[in-house]
Amino acid sequence: MSRALEAYLAQVGSGLKSLTGRRRIALIRELEAHMLDEAEARGIGSESAMSAMLSEKEHPSLLAEELAAGEGQDANHRGGTALAAGMIIGLATGGHL
Numbered sequence: 120m121s122r123a124l125e126a127y128l129a130q131v132g133s134g135l136k137s138l139t140g141r142r143r144i145a146l147i148r149e150l151e152a153h154m155l156d157e158a159e160a161r162g163i164g165s166e167s168a169m170s171a172m173l174s175e176k177e178h179p180s181l182l183a184e185e186l187a188a189g190e191g192q193d194a195n196h197r198g199g200t201a202l203a204a205g206m207i208i209g210l211a212t213g214g215h216l
Contacts, residue, residue: 121169125152127179134183138190146186150208157213177211 128147135143153171163169176182189203 123170130179131183182211
């Protein structure tokens with residue numbers, strides 16, 4: 120994994136400390152998959168190109184704040200929250216996929 124992507128995901132993860140470890144890991148993995156898919160689709164192979172792509176994305180702390188806010192719902196609404204999180208991640212990746 121690129122160092123730039125690793126740093127971006129670490130920043131998002133640090134903003135998700137209010138979530139359970141399991142949920143935080145799940146969200147970070149989903150975000151990582153979206154970012155890697157976009158990078159592959161765009162033919163990104165260098166660290167500088169990955170950094171450029173990430174600079175187009177929402178700031179990690181804002182993304183984490185939105186994701187954490189979406190997680191504040193009751194566990195009965197987890198499916199809806201997962202959908203919302205997926206939509207936020209889609210927006211953060213520029214709706215590329």
